[in-house]
Amino acid sequence: MSKNLMRVLKWVRNLLAIWGGLSLCGIGYNYMLHRFLVFPWHWEEQIRLASPSGEKELIRFQGNRGAMSSYRYSFFIVKRGEQIDPNAGEGHDSIFVCSGPPPKPIWTSEDQVKFQLAIFTYSFMLLARRSLACR
Numbered sequence: 270m271s272k273n274l275m276r277v278l279k280w281v282r283n284l285l286a287i288w289g290g291l292s293l294c295g296i297g298y299n300y301m302l303h304r305f306l307v308f309p310w311h312w313e314e315q316i317r318l319a320s321p322s323g324e325k326e327l328i329r330f331q332g333n334r335g336a337m338s339s340y341r342y343s344f345f346i347v348k349r350g351e352q353i354d355p356n357a358g359e360g361h362d363s364i365f366v367c368s369g370p371p372p373k374p375i376w377t378s379e380d381q382v383k384f385q386l387a388i389f390t391y392s393f394m395l396l397a398r399r400s401l402a403c404r
Contacts (some may be wrong), residue, residue, distance in 0.1 A: 308334045312343070312355040320376050323349060327374050327382060330355050342371045346382075 310332045319328040326349055332341040343355055344365040353361050365372075365384060372384040 308338070310334055310341070310356060315371075316374075318374055318376065319349065320379055322379055325349065325379075326351075327376070328353070329374065331371070340371075341366065341368045344374060344382075344384075345399065374387050 276394045311334070312330045312332045314328060315331050316327075319330075320326065325346055328341045328345045328347060330345070332343060332355065343363045345353060345355070345361050345363055347353055348362060355363070363401070364382070372386045375383045375385060377383050
């Protein structure tokens, strides 16, 4: 009886060792995938919306990292006609970033932008004084 019990315990031990080794390999693979194989953002300018005075423009960029990621939307305020690269970080701060359905931007005044979200029945105000200065 004790021989059979020892066999069962050895079998359980070996099974747990294999399971533990595979788990560690999976954790290591997941860590390596997210740590070293990060896919870069590819940004595409979608819209430019001029302010009421026409001096500034609100730009919406659509970002994509590849097949398994969702879109990200980033909004910037720049001087009229100015070109920016969202990846470069040229001193322009994004005033609003979201993923999912893109919100509809609406200028309410020279220093206020309203973002209306399609999935909700409300909208919210965002003061972007730092970005509106257009360094």
